[in-house]
Every structure is written in structure tokens, then in C-alpha cells.
């Protein structure tokens with residue numbers, strides 16, 4: 001039920017028809033899944049704690065028509081959702097980012113609406129419910145500016161007002177706002193999924209140096225940054241090293257382990273399977289840097305696969 005990127009095809013082969021962005025504790029997701037057992041639902045959430053709580057709830061309730069992705073809505077839309085496949089997107093109580101200098105962090109901006117239009121089916125819709133009147137107006141202005149959506153503002157359906165945040169704001173007597181953004185046209189700009197590469201690796205010869213220290217290194221590549229944070233010695237009989245790399249690419253943050261270990265064919269340098277990483281341009285850049293760094297330590301490349 002939890003999507004592991006390294007083991008998933010892009011887009012998801014059984015296309016979800018419904019997406020919920022920022023599901024929090026997942027109670028609304030579970031409710032929708034129970035009401036519509038025939039829908040394939042994808043829930044997306046950036047908070048790891050919320051993902052864990054929602055997964056527990058979905059398992060406890062025996063719900064099988066929800067897949068959960070831990071990451072950003074932008075990444076999920078681009079990579080997991082097939083073009084023109086979504087019937088409905090729920091956004092309940094998105095973070096309002098009330099200060100004007102933080103507004104660029106808001107989810108419902110014109111660029112998001114443009115990209116969303118490529119993944120919605122004809123007539124597909126996004127349903128926004130919020131307690132934040134200013135964000136509600138902002139989202140409508142952004143949706144309208146895209147020229148791709150028709151907008152209506154009926155009162156919020158009662159069952160949207162049962163989420164954790166809805167109950168919290170209800171207790172404070174706040175007012176609620178709702179908007180339905182219905183797709184009427186599509187952005188023509190192509191937005192293909194992120195390119196993926198075969199797992200990059202190299203075989204090297206020579207003696208692995210005894211590392212006394214390792215200095216944090218930042219590697220920039222087209223589309224992002226890889227930060228090699230630290231190195232650790234493998235204590236097993238074969239020895240070797242692990243390198244912790246933090247990768248930031250568009251809509252994707254990954255922490256991966258690179259490894260240098262003796263193999264039957266020489267020293268293997270590549271990405272470890274730990275955490276089922278997604279083999280992106282960032283992974284390639286990190287492996288490339290490590291191989292170059294080891295060359296600087298006197299090792300030679302026997303074979304390179306990237």
C-alpha cells in the first residue's frame with residue numbers, strides 16, 4: 001500500500017482515478033475509500049509521521065483501494081499519475097502560508113493548475129476546502145489565470161468537514177470555504193516523468209585507502225544538488241565503505257547510501273539497495289563524483305556503467 005519509488009513503474013500501471021493531497025492523519029482518505037470501494041485512490045503526504053499514522057489506520061480498517069506516497073504532490077502528479085487519468089483531486093485544508101513572503105510555498109498556484117490539467121481527465125475536478133478565506137480567493141485567482149479551469153464555489157460538502165483540521169477549526173467556530181475547479185482545457189507543455197537510469201556503478205582496481213576523515217562535499221549537476229555528507233567503514237569481513245548522500249532534485253529529496261566494496265571482479269562502486277532508491281540524474285552524479293574521488297586516491301576504473 002506504501003509506494004516504494006525504486007520498485008514502481010512511472011506512471012503507476014493501475015492508474016488512480018482519485019488523488020488526495022496532504023491527507024494528514026488519513027481519516028478523510030479512509031472515509032472516501034469506504035464510500036467508493038471501486039475507486040483507486042492515491043494519497044500523497046510530505047509528513048512521515050502522518051504517513052505512518054494513515055497507513056496504520058488504513059490497515060486497521062482493512063482498506064485495500066488506497067495507495068500512499070510519501071513525498072510532494074508535484075512529484076506524484078508528474079511521475080505517478082498517467083496523463084488525463086484523474087477524475088478527482090481532494091485538497092482539504094492546505095497549509096495557508098499566510099505571510100506574503102511565503103506565498104510561493106502555496107500548493108494551489110497557476111503553475112500547479114497548469115500541470116494538474118495534464119493529468120486530469122476531461123471534466124476532471126479539484127475540490128478545495130479551507131478555513132482560510134484569503135487562500136481560497138488566491139487559489140481561485142490562480143486557477144482562473146491559468147485559463148484552464150471553470151470554477152464554482154458551492155458550500156463545502158458535510159463530509160469534507162470531518163477531517164482533523166476541520167474538527168479543530170469547527171471547535172473554534174471558524175467559517176469554511178469550498179471551491180470546485182473543473183478542467184476545461186489542457187496545458188500543451190509536455191511534462192514527462194523524471195528520467196530514470198539503470199543503477200550506475202563502476203568496477204575499480206587498486207587498494208582501498210584507509211580513510212581517516214571525510215569532508216562534506218557538494219556536487220552540483222543539471223537539475224539539482226548532491227551532498228556527500230559522511231563516510232563510514234563497513235565492519236563485515238570484506239570491509240569497504242558507505243557514503244551517505246543527500247540528493248535534492250525537482251520535487252524529490254532522497255537520502256541514499258553509496259557503497260565501495262570488494263567483489264569477485266574488483267572493487268564495486270555504486271548505489272546500495274538500502275531504502276529502495278530511485279535511480280535519477282542525482283544518483284548518477286553522486287556515483288560519478290565518488291568514482292572520480294577514488295581515482296584521486298590512486299584507484300583505477302576497470303569498467304564504468306553510467
Ligand SMILES: C[S@@+](CC[C@H](N)C(=O)[O-])C[C@H]1O[C@@H](n2cnc3c(N)ncnc32)[C@H](O)[C@@H]1O
Pocket residue numbers: 021022023024025044045046047050071072073074091092093094095107163164165166
Ligand atoms: C493543514 S494540514 C491538513 C491535513 C488534512 N488534510 C486535514 O484536513 O486534517 C496540511 C497537510 O498537507 C501536507 N502537505 C503540505 N504540502 C504538501 C505537498 N506539497 N504535498 C503533499 N502534502 C503536503 C502537510 O504535511 C499537512 O499534513
